[in-house]
Amino acid sequence: xxxxxxxxxxxxxxxxxxxxxxxxxxxxxxxxxxxxxxxxxxxxxxxxxxxxxxxxxxxxxxxxxxxxxxxxxxxxxxxxxxxxxxxxxxxxxxxxxxxxxxxxxxxxxxxxxxxxxxxxxxxxxxxxxxxxxxxxxxxxxxxxxxxxxxxxxxxxxxxxxxxxxxxxxxxxxxxxxxxxxxxxxxxxxxxxxxxxxxxxxxxxxxxxxxxxxxxxxxxxxxxxxxxxxxxxxxxxxxxxxxxxxxxxxxxxxxxxxxxxxxxxxxxxxxxxxxxxxxxxxxxxxxxxxxxxxxxxxxxxxxxxxxxxxxxxxxxxxxxxxxxxxxxxxxxxxxxxxxxxxxxxxxxxxxxxxxxxxxxxxxxxxxxxxxxxxxxxxxxxxxxxxxxxxxxxxxxxxxxxxxxxxxxxxxxxxxxxxxxxxxxxxxxxxxxxxxxxxxxxxxxxxxxxxxxxxxxxxxxxxxxxxxxxxxxxxxxxxxxxxxxxxxxxxxxxxxxxxxxxxxxxxxxxxxxxxxxxxxxxxxxxxxxxxxxxxxxxxxxxxxxxxxxxxxxxxxxxxxxxxxxxxxxxxxxx
Numbered sequence: 408x409x410x411x412x413x414x415x416x417x418x419x420x421x422x423x424x425x426x427x428x429x430x431x432x433x434x435x436x437x438x439x440x441x442x443x444x445x446x447x448x449x450x451x452x453x454x455x456x457x458x459x460x461x462x463x464x465x466x467x468x469x470x471x472x473x474x475x476x477x478x479x480x481x482x483x484x485x486x487x488x489x490x491x492x493x494x495x496x497x498x499x500x501x502x503x504x505x506x507x508x509x510x511x512x513x514x515x516x517x518x519x520x521x522x523x524x525x526x527x528x529x530x531x532x533x534x535x536x537x538x539x540x541x542x543x544x545x546x547x548x549x550x551x552x553x554x555x556x557x558x559x560x561x562x563x564x565x566x567x568x569x570x571x572x573x574x575x576x577x578x579x580x581x582x583x584x585x586x587x588x589x590x591x592x593x594x595x596x597x598x599x600x601x602x603x604x605x606x607x608x609x610x611x612x613x614x615x616x617x618x619x620x621x622x623x624x625x626x627x628x629x630x631x632x633x634x635x636x637x638x639x640x641x642x643x644x645x646x647x648x649x650x651x652x653x654x655x656x657x658x659x660x661x662x663x664x665x666x667x668x669x670x671x672x673x674x675x676x677x678x679x680x681x682x683x684x685x686x687x688x689x690x691x692x693x694x695x696x697x698x699x700x701x702x703x704x705x706x707x708x709x710x711x712x713x714x715x716x717x718x719x720x721x722x723x724x725x726x727x728x729x730x731x732x733x734x735x736x737x738x739x740x741x742x743x744x745x746x747x748x749x750x751x752x753x754x755x756x757x758x759x760x761x762x763x764x765x766x767x768x769x770x771x772x773x774x775x776x777x778x779x780x781x782x783x784x785x786x787x788x789x790x791x792x793x794x795x796x797x798x799x800x801x802x803x804x805x806x807x808x809x810x811x812x813x814x815x816x817x818x819x820x821x822x823x824x825x826x827x828x829x830x831x832x833x834x835x836x837x838x839x840x841x842x843x844x845x846x847x848x849x850x851x852x853x854x855x856x857x858x859x860x861x862x863x864x865x866x867x868x869x870x871x872x873x874x875x876x877x878x879x880x881x882x883x884x885x886x887x888x889x890x891x892x893x894x895x896x897x898x899x900x901x902x903x904x905x906x907x908x909x910x911x912x913x914x915x916x917x918x919x920x921x922x923x924x925x926x927x928x929x930x931x932x933x934x935x936x937x938x939x940x941x942x943x944x945x946x947x948x949x950x951x952x953x954x955x956x957x958x959x960x961x962x963x964x965x966x967x968x969x970x971x972x973x974x975x976x977x978x979x
Contacts, residue, residue, distance in 0.1 A: 408437055408465065408534070409461075409462065409463045409465075410433070410437055410439060410440040410464065411443060411458060411461045411463035411465070412426040412429055412430055412440065412441070412466075413443050413444075413469070413481075414442070414444050414468070415445050415446065415454070415468075415474040415478055416444055416445070416447070417446065417473050417474070419583070420582065420583050422444065422584060423586075424586040424587070424588065427442065428524050428570060429523060429527050431576070432527070432528055433527065434576075436528065436532070437531055437535075441461065441463075443457065443458065443461070447473065447474050447477045451477060451480050451481050451484065454481050455481050455484040459488050459489055464492065465494075465495065465531065465534070466492055466493070466495070468481075468494070468495070468496045469496075469497060470496050470499075470500045471500050472499075472500050472770060472772065475501075475792045476791065479512065482494055482496075482515060483514055486514035494514060494515050494516050495517045495518070495519060495527070495530065496517075496519070497519035497520075497527070500792065502519075502521050503773040503774035504773055504774075505518040505547040506547055506556050506558055509547060510556060513554070516549050517530065517540070517546055517547065517548035519545060519546060520545045520562070521562065522545070523545070524569075524570065524571075526546055526562055529544075540559070541557065544560050544561060544562035545562030546559045547559065564591075564607075564609065565609075567588075567590075567591060567610060567611040567612070567615075568611070572619050574622040574623045574626060575622065578626055580626040581626075581627030581628075581629075582627075583628060584630050584631075584632050585623040585628035585632070586633075587619055587623065587634070588611065588634045589613075589616050589633060589635055589648050590608055590609060590610050590611065590636070590640065590644070591608070592607050592609055593608065593637050594637060595636075595672070595711060596710040596711075600636075600772070600775065610641065610644050614651075616648055616651060617651045617654075620652065620655050621655060624656075629666065630665075630666050630668065631665075631667045631668070632668040632669075633667065633668065633669040633670070635669060635670065636670065637670065637675070638669035638670055639671040639672060639675045639676070639680070646683060649667070652692070653687065656688075656691055662968065666693060666732075667692045668693050669694060669695070670694075670697065671694050672696070672697070672713075673696045673697075673715070673722060674714070676722070676725075684728060687731075689729070690730070690732065692731055692732075693734065694725070694732070694733055695736065696733065696734065696736065698737055698755075698756050699736065699741065700737065700738065701715040701755040701756070702741075702743065702748045702751070702752060705742055708741075708784070709741060709742065709777065719758075722735070722759045723760075726759060732762050733761040733763070734761060734762065735761040735763070735765070736765045736766075737753060737756060737765070737766050737767065738767050738768065738769055739766060739796075740799055740802060740807060741769055741799075743784070745802055746802060749802070749810070750842075754839045754841050757841070762824070763822045764817060765822075766817055768796055768807070768810075768811070768814075769786070769796040770788075770794050770795055770796070771786065771794040785798075785801075786799050787799070809848070812848040813844050813845050815848065815851075815857065816851060817844055819866060820870065823863075825866070825895075825896045826870065827892065827895075828888045828895075829889050829891075832884065832888050833885075833888075836878075847873050850872075850873045851869070856869065864903065867892075867906070868903060870889065871885065871886075871889060871905050883955065884956060887955055887956040889906060890902075890906045890952070893906055894964050895964070896971075897966065898950050898966045908953065914959075917953065920953075920961070921951045921953070924961055925949055925950075925951045926942065926945075929979035930963070932979065933978050934965060936948075936965075948965060948966055949963055949966070950963070950964045951963050951976075952964070960975055960976070960977075961975070961976035962974065962975055
């Protein structure tokens with residue numbers, strides 16, 4: 408029996424963990440199994456053509472809210488071209504209301520409910536033996552004779568030690584994210600999340616994680632992203648996983664760029680966590696912290712009571728360490744979160760200065776508590792995946808559209824990390840940071856800029872135009888901060904006119920001093936690489952510029968392997 412496991416990912420860099428688990432679970436008995444990954448942005452006709460040409464007897468699709476629409480289109484094309492191929496789907500988007508889903512999609516032969524590693528194997532055994540899969544737990548299937556939809560009993564949860572190594576087969580993972588899980592389940596009961604429908608938390612034996620990690624790194628992966636819903640639920644487990652990450656990463660060069668991304672609950676942080684992180688290597692781990700809202704009423708309604716003010720100090724301390732990359736998340740469209748409430752939540756989180764502030768929008772997932780009670784909260788959402796909130800009883804559609812625009816600006820500017828100096832200063836000129844991003848987003852909207860793609864350099868000009876429109880005649884402070892961010896972004900081949908010093912602002916012999924400072928042999932005392940470069944190489948790797956604020960001073964910028972090092976001329 409020839410088998411093909413398919414995933415349509417959001418981006419090429421993503422990998423699908425589910426189909427790798429399935430492949431490793433079945434290939435001992437069904438060695439003719441392949442995985443194919445595509446993206447939702449590819450031509451679906453071409454995707455179907457490649458699947459068809461594989462001539463598989465069974466094709467399995469991994470389904471999520473972000474790919475279901477595209478996956479169903481591919482399935483319909485495949486069914487028309489290959490009516491005898493058996494088509495199976497699985498994943499969180501089809502595990503709830505599976506019977507109705509099969510009725511609506513006659514092209515599909517079966518739905519694997521929940522954890523599919525054993526269910527899929529038993530289904531294949533039944534089909535290979537020419538039997539109906541009526542004894543396969545965790546399956547909803549279509550009787551090929553009379554088209555009756557049959558719902559089999561659910562399957563008990565697996566223990567994580569039973570799971571195979573998803574990266575057991577050699578593959579090219581260079582430049583891609585390798586997804587790994589060390590826990591299944593979640594201790595919380597958040598009503599917007601499907602994890603609330605499963606009881607208990609199961610843990611992967613740490614040495615099993617080491618085995619998986621070693622393979623993923625060997626195949627070229629450098630970013631390991633844990634899909635654990637709450638990585639820090641058990642401190643002993645978390646510390647052991649992080650220790651293994653440190654030990655295995657140490658086997659690679661320090662500039663290999665290895666990093667572990669994991670989601671944590673801020674309320675589970677404590678002094679012991681701070682002490683552990685103080686001893687941990689810089690840039691090896693990044694934390695994503697789900698705040699969602701700081702409104703107590705909203706948090707109570709979604710069954711996620713937490714007191715941000717009680718643990719925000721821990722986030723601030725971690726930020727000060729400058730060792731851990733911090734992402735903090737908010738969700739717009741939650742119950743009882745109106746414009747003023749969300750504005751406060753945004754400003755609360757912004758104040759702790761995360762490296763990234765991710766603004767998401769409520770999605771009413773099948774099987775979630777909020778979907779079941781959406782009418783109680785006046786939540787109107789899209790009927791099609793990803794079931795995005797359109798309005799609530801306290802937040803209008805107009806306001807949500809404004810927040811979507813704010814999210815775009817937040818990603819382009821704050822989350823890019825290119826405008827740190829300018830934004831720190833600019834947000835202080837507005838009542839709150841939220842007001843700055845909102846007004847800037849509406850400025851973009853008014854000018855029709857969201858409809859086009861813009862280069863990084865163009866973003867500087869648009870921030871200049873916006874701030875110029877709200878400032879008086881004296882724009883020197885704005886220009887100097889933008890100039891600094893511009894030079895910190897990349898070595899400028901050309902500098903836009905609005906960022907150049909006027910002749911009257913330049914020191915005497917500006918050009919001569921600039922050249923002399925760049926070529927000064929004393930830089931060898933500060934920058935070891937100076938002596939290893941010829942004059943041309945050094946010129947390409949550096950830039951020298953004079954700044955008027957905060958006080959007049961010359962700086963040398965040294966661009967090395969994607970990083971910028973800044974040295975005042977007084978350093979030599």
